[in-house]
Amino acid sequence: MNIKTNPKPMIPWIGVAPEVTFGAYRIFGCEGRVGTDIILAAMEMAFNDGMDIINMSLYGGPAFKNNPMAILGEKLIAHGMNIAGCAGNDGAQGVSMIADTALGDSATSVASFDNAYGSHFTVSYAGGKYPYNPSVAWGNSRPIELPGTTMLFPLFDKSGVLQNGCDAADYTGLDVKGKVVLLFGDLTRCGSIARGNIAKSLDVAGVLAVSTPFGMALLSGIADLPMASLESRGGEAIIAAYKKHPKNVLGWSKTVSSVMVEGGGAPADMSSYGVDGDLRSKPDIGGPGGNIYSAYPRAKGSYALLSGTSMATPYYAGAQALYYQLTKSKPSGLNVRRVFKNTATISKNWGSKTYTSAAKQGAGLINVWNALTTTTHASPDHIDLLDSANLRKTQQITIKNVGKKTETYTLSHTPADALNSYSKGNVFPHPRPIIEADYASVSFSANKVKIPAGKSVKVTITFIEPKAGDDKQFPLYSGYVVATPATEGSPSVHVPYIGLKGDVRNMPIMDTDLGLPALVVTQANGTVINVPTPNFVFNFKTAAPTVVVRYGSHTPDGTIRVHDAKTKNFLGYVFTSWWGAAFGPTGRNANLDANGKYDARQYDWRGDVWAAANATAPIQLGPGSYNLVVANQKRLTKGAYPGDYEVFDLGTIVVSA
Template sequence: MKITAILSALAATTLVSAGTFHIPKGQHTANTVPNAFIVEYDDKVSHGDFHNSLNSHNIGFKVRNEYNIFNGASVTVTSDHKGEALAKLPGVKNVWPVQLRHVPKTKKSTKKPTDPEVVSDHHMTGVDVVHKKYKLTGKGVKIGVIDTGLDYNHPAFAAAGANAGCFARNGKNCRVAHGWDFVGDDYDGTNTPKPDADPMDCFGHGTHVAGIIGGNALNIKVSPKPPQPFVGVAPEVTFGAYRVFGCKGTAGNDIIMSAMELAFNDGMDVINMSLGGGSDFKYNAEAVLAEKLIARGMALAAAAGNDGENGVWMVSDTGLGDSSSSVASFDNAYGAYYSVSYGGVAHPYSISTKWNKVINLPASATLVPIFEKDGSLSDGCDASVYAGKDVKGKVVLVVGDTTRCLSGGRGANGVAAGAAGMLIQTTPYGIASLGGTDNFPMGGIEFQAGEDLLAIWKKTPASALTWSTAQSSFLVEGGGTPSSFSSFGTDGELRSKPDVAAPGGNILSTLPLAQGGYGLMSGTSMATPYVAGSHALLIQAKHAKPRGDEIRKIFKNTATISSNFQSKTKTSAAKQGAGLINVLNAITATATISPDHIDLLDTNHFQGTQKITIKNTGKHTETYTLSHIAADALNSYPDAKKAWPLATPLVEPDYATVSFSSAKVKVPAGKSVKVTLKFKEPKAGNAAQFPIYSGYVVATPSSKGGVAVHVPYLGVKGDIAKVPIADTDLKFPQVATVDAQGNMTDLPKGPITFDLKTNTPAVLIRLGSHTPDRQIRVYDDKKNFKGFVYTADLGAAFGYKGRDTYYDSNNNLVFSAYVWKDAKVVASENSTEVPVSLPDGTYNIVSANQHKLSKGAYPADFEVFDLGSFKIARA
């Protein structure tokens, strides 16, 4: 493989038990702040103790942020010391480099702001009923939005009776009642923040997130007005706006942690974190702080990530804590549409922008499908397809493949042929938005609707088209199912992540007034605030503030277990978690199941016997029937010879079986009963391809109308120690050479000598799966271990790391490059000694990746690659 440039890779860190510290490894300079570290102290160590320790060891420093709940600080080291020096200090528990987080890139929406389904999300989740029947609005609940800020002047955030929103410092009765700008407009993650008291949003992401939580655009009377009315999940919630991103959308994670603590201190009941840093283990600094906050009563909702096109092991880092909610995304399901009936069946259609009114054609305007010469439905892009066809005064039907032309071109050809109107069949499914042609009725219809119209036409071509004069509610084709972009789990320890899902595809919400006030976005960034707002409704309904992990359990127990589009089986828990959040179920259920997920691990570590506790929170004795729903298994790898996961896992019918110690249990009001579950792995499925299997254990009450509760389970068939970690498909790991100008190329054939000036070795690493310990080892010519590769920008080459994405946002291949220009090594993973330079000589480099769930004995528990020997002879 030809290498021409050093490309960025995901950051990684290392966490060890108290008393032994390992320096975080694997970061790339593009993803970290130079010489900046987050330090966690032992419990009895104070900030003053830490400062004194730094001074007594002659370590120059500047305090960036200090934390109390976390009990630590972030510092910039101003003297000639690295993170190793911090690790040696007495009372230091853990150290992380300050990593850069980016505002997630939302996915391009496939709809228009005027399309009905972009405001249909509450029908999917029961929130519409909760609003109307139970009058729950989130009033009295506080949600902190840690994001790009919030345009608090927006009328959708106005208090009742007001035409504009406000921030608390501008007066009383402001829904945005707390907040802080930690960074200033010009902050890019690497320069000095300029905090102030005004959390105004100049980016847009945070305002969109807040609108989903609690915007109210039902009765906007001032300009700009929304493209259609909508309301957030909790339209009377109180906001805290914590701005951690400047206008460029990058922030150090130490600033994010400061925002998390301030949100807690301001009394936020929930914090929303629609941000993340990619695949990781649960020991990243934000996740550690999140666990501490949740233990003190707060709830945290975090985005699962938008890496669905990268296959398994990709759920994002911020929500990986044991008690945090990692949120997946679903596409919107329902919409209020005008419809056209044919053969007695009504089909919804989207109105083209240039027509922009209900279609109302006479019965004489019958349907005429336009076919190609081979008999297939034409895309209508060539005027010649109308030759010899009488379409005058008729409605033509064409297919909506956009590879050759758009709706405007199709419409122009229809107009030229004398058609009265046009219906365009959406591909591959859904209802496409159309621009259209001036003064020409055009509508987009679902793919299946097009097939149905064709079938009726072939039988009775003279059938009339009947156009509705009012809108009706329709389930949109492909809606109400997991979004393709939503990341797949599991995490690096085979834990069940994500936790729960919410609407995140094609969501209409608020934007800053300077950006037009309203817009569509898609992403788990949009699903996460939906869950945060749902927390507010549940807290209000319970008249109490349960701990965040208790709220998560209720939502997971009562979620709607869903299927992929046109699938008869349930979607994998590695994609949807416990299912689509159902707020109506959550507030009316009278039972819970603990724990809220079951991790069966792999075949070699199989945890087949599990216990669950069913608690009756109702007022009467209840009998529950236990059952099992199997979900799709995900074949993660194409075959045993491939090292990189499939971009889209193959769905297989590999189902586990479950038996219960009691098929029915009677539980008195306020009491609990334990049930033992015995799982058996699927008989089907190739263990060499590591299928991820999952399903749901359900407890159904006997009382009429009672809400069933469930927990997801998940396991991997096969030996997880055999899951490939390094991307050997693309010849990683490997050693390359870097010249004095920084250009990187393959090593020439035969022995090579590096002078570390005109040519320098670079070890290239690319991971297709998590590893608890990624190492680059160095041996001398007598096979004596000399240490781990160390570079100034990436640190020592050991420590845990999540998997890499395929490409970065610029479509460049992602990998880590350890450019070994100083030939330095660290002697031991437990060492905090200063790295030393090796003398000239002959050395051998070995790349090794620890297998998941292993004890870490080298080399037995590692995937090992001998990268060959070479000479170092300094010029």
């Protein structure tokens, strides 16, 4: 196979954007955290330069299929290009955090699976050796180098429970200077940046975070502080050894060694969950993305062990090019995606007997050999059942025999985990969904079908929602419809489905558990205070009313509306230089930001409004009394205001100048 790269990046604004050639096929890849405008420009430039495949390993928030990148992607795909985008690394944030770069119907959203083996540096303690994953800030290819006299300090509370180090109070009265602190690595409580800053202020020698529930987390970390994640089993072994002999010291390897990775072969814990804002089945498929030995900048060692959906997505793009090369054809991206999804390997949870939700792994782990040897196609490549109020109870799939002889197929159903994010009556989804055995009932118009070579048959499928599961907790249920050929050794094919039990119109949008939305005051010096009384008087030159919102769910139209307090007339939508006009499709917030604080949006309003959705520029309001209203459209509604909206009236403000 002829593989070559263009050493000159095509798009200078993006961190990495090389062209890769697989035989006759050209792949354009980009990696980084950039703005929408730059991503759109990169996609268009790649298309105009004749690229066959775009690999978008870009960070993006959760959204709907009508986001600008998805719309452009669909247009490019319609003209012959194939687009794959990473699902995102927000698995610790809960459901519906799928990234927006591949949310088009024809684009492919790629989840990450952990490699079964990895090359890791190791830390030794009390005779045992344990692999670790250095933080990004420390450098993935850089071993931790600390004196062999460095002692370990597990951050226990008074009852002996390992703490996460998210609060400075966790260290009260403890002498951790010059020691490596062992923390509980639950990233749903706070991020590694916040923990690192606290630890560094106490002059610790380093930080080891024990991953949960398994594997080795990818930590951001902070500069100049050795930070790394440990596998859960490694952390448990170290804690047990510490309790026997607390004066043991740590040793650090200078070279990597090959180890079997905890959680290997299963969907990566950090890989983002679907579904998208339209309750569609995303991600589409998974690729190897955990513990991947990858190219890296020469100044940083040329190679590094990396993890993320940014590693899985180029695997899928390369597999697609290889498929074209070996089949001597170039079907559309949608058709080759169907082949890969049909023949992927459905994965179970690591250490479990149940299958991982399709909202986590899509159709499963890509299996190129199955894709090349299959003689069966099943379409469509996914089924969106939507919610209880809009249940698509009856569906059809088409099974086509592309082999050279008549084949008999047996139809069956493989259920997968249901994900419950609202089990405690909470309005913001759990960062780690609760797994439930809420399985749909599936029946077929025919349990067996006989299909001549080159022919196809339509099979009608009837879905009945799970009996288990509380519809007021909105569990996401899923599974796979499977067609197994009678010929021994022929790969079976399958189609994933996802549904939501409950009425999504009743799913809470704003995080009212935190008292949001709320109106606060941002003063000229940057100080933020709560608005003390209704009819608070503002002067836009010295203080700005700030609307704080926190989305626990997607909304097709997230608005902050301004009304004349006396006439009740609608004047427009709040407009800020940072967020723009406050209307339109809006994805849910993450649980925590990079600093370990609750993620929320703040609209610092200085009087500008966007008068209507089709306006071309904001206008400035003068002195007067105004009523601010946060109104978010409920999903799968027509958008009639106010009936189809979750509405919060923030009261009246008075502007003096």
